[in-house]
Amino acid sequence: TTGTIATDPEKHDVEYLTPISVGTPSQDLMVDFDTGSSDLWVFSTEMSTSDIKGQTVYDPNNSSTSEKVQGSTWKITYGDGSSSSDDVYLDTVTIGNLTVPNQAVEAAKKVSSEFTDDSHNDGLLGLGFSAINAVEPTPQNTFFDNIKGSLDAPLFTVDLKHGTPGSFNFGYIDPTAYIGNISWTPVDSSQGYWGFTSPGYAVGTGAFRNHSMSGIADTGTTLLLLPKSVVSAYYKEIQGAQYDSDQGGYIFPCSPTPPDFVFGVNNGIVTVPGDMVSYAPADSANQNCFGGIQKDTGIGFSIFGDVALKTSFVHLHSSIVPGHYADCD
Numbered sequence: 001t002t003g004t005i006a007t008d009p010e011k012h013d014v015e016y017l018t019p020i021s022v023g024t025p026s027q028d029l030m031v032d033f034d035t036g037s038s039d040l041w042v043f044s045t046e047m048s049t050s051d052i053k054g055q056t057v058y059d060p061n062n063s064s065t066s067e068k069v070q071g072s073t074w075k076i077t078y079g080d081g082s083s084s085s086d087d088v089y090l091d092t093v094t095i096g097n098l099t100v101p102n103q104a105v106e107a108a109k110k111v112s113s114e115f116t117d118d119s120h121n122d123g124l125l126g127l128g129f130s131a132i133n134a135v136e137p138t139p140q141n142t143f144f145d146n147i148k149g150s151l152d153a154p155l156f157t158v159d160l161k162h163g164t165p166g167s168f169n170f171g172y173i174d175p176t177a178y179i180g181n182i183s184w185t186p187v188d189s190s191q192g193y194w195g196f197t198s199p200g201y202a203v204g205t206g207a208f209r210n211h212s213m214s215g216i217a218d219t220g221t222t223l224l225l226l227p228k229s230v231v232s233a234y235y236k237e238i239q240g241a242q243y244d245s246d247q248g249g250y251i252f253p254c255s256p257t258p259p260d261f262v263f264g265v266n267n268g269i270v271t272v273p274g275d276m277v278s279y280a281p282a283d284s285a286n287q288n289c290f291g292g293i294q295k296d297t298g299i300g301f302s303i304f305g306d307v308a309l310k311t312s313f314v315h316l317h318s319s320i321v322p323g324h325y326a327d328c329d
């Protein structure tokens with residue numbers, strides 16, 4: 001079997017929300033598909049109502065197929081310090097036409113304020129490796145790990161777009177989704193992520209600079225976070241660019257459009273167009289923009305988030321065959 005599901009960008013492409021159905025009768029939720037984590041958790045009826053502001057919640061008691069995983073708990077903290085926790089059910093989860101009957105659904109009892117304030121986001125669906133699933137004492141499988149045996153091929157593809165719906169496809173590669181050839185790169189899943197090493201970068205039409213950047217393909221991170229030496233080399237080319245510690249990142253005049261940023265993927269390249277680097281208005285006063293490329297300081301590796309992914313067709317292959325990228329259509 002194969003499957004496809006549309007994913008919709010929130011304002012400024014800050015995150016992409018994708019519909020899933022949980023339980024019987026089905027409860028429809030919009031969640032953030034996150035290749036940088038490996039837990040499927042949802043807002044639930046177990047939460048205090050003060051933590052819920054507009055989200056749709058999962059009610060396990062309203063599902064004839066839900067089954068509590070006795071003694072199991074979970075707690076997860078994301079890169080930005082946000083968190084969520086509590087108990088675990090097995091229930092039917094459907095994405096598009098793909099159904100996993102006994103998917104671990106982690107029901108939130110507590111979520112941090114960032115999740116409460118993200119009113120359209122009903123939870124996260126991890127597409128990382130199950131080795132980093134946060135359920136204790138027994139880690140649970142991701143949706144992809146549960147479904148991949150029945151897919152025509154053990155892969156999924158990520159096709160995020162700027163300001164318009166994209167798609168997650170399971171089990172097949174849509175040849176109309178990209179142009180040119182696909183470039184392959186080995187995946188390092190040793191940390192539970194879709195890790196790879198980019199051989200270097202170029203700024204605008206400048207020469208390619210060899211500079212190894214090890215990082216992860218992370219659909220749940222909004223921006224492209226790279227080594228500070230690469231980031232400062234890029235912003236050096238933009239008149240008026242500066243690091244604004246109040247805003248926690250580089251800002252620059254929104255016009256003229258900044259130079260493209262190119263990064264290598266094995267023998268191929270991915271181009272982030274300059275107008276995507278102008279991520280969002282930084283202040284109404286003097287038309288400054290907040291950069292879509294920022295430093296990865298303190299993380300320990302780079303993060304190829306949505307700013308990097310929405311300009312390419314990314315294909316993540318979970319067998320020994322590596323994952324690979326292609327320029328999107």
Ligand SMILES: O[C@H]1CN[C@@H](c2nc(-c3ccc(C(F)(F)F)cc3)no2)C1
Pocket residue numbers: 015032034035036037077078079080082113114115116118121124218219220221
């Ligand atoms: O941990 C890494 C794994 N992937 C990255 C990720 N971060 C989030 C996230 C989503 C929504 C929110 C909130 F709604 F604003 F709270 C916060 C964080 N989802 O994936 C970082």
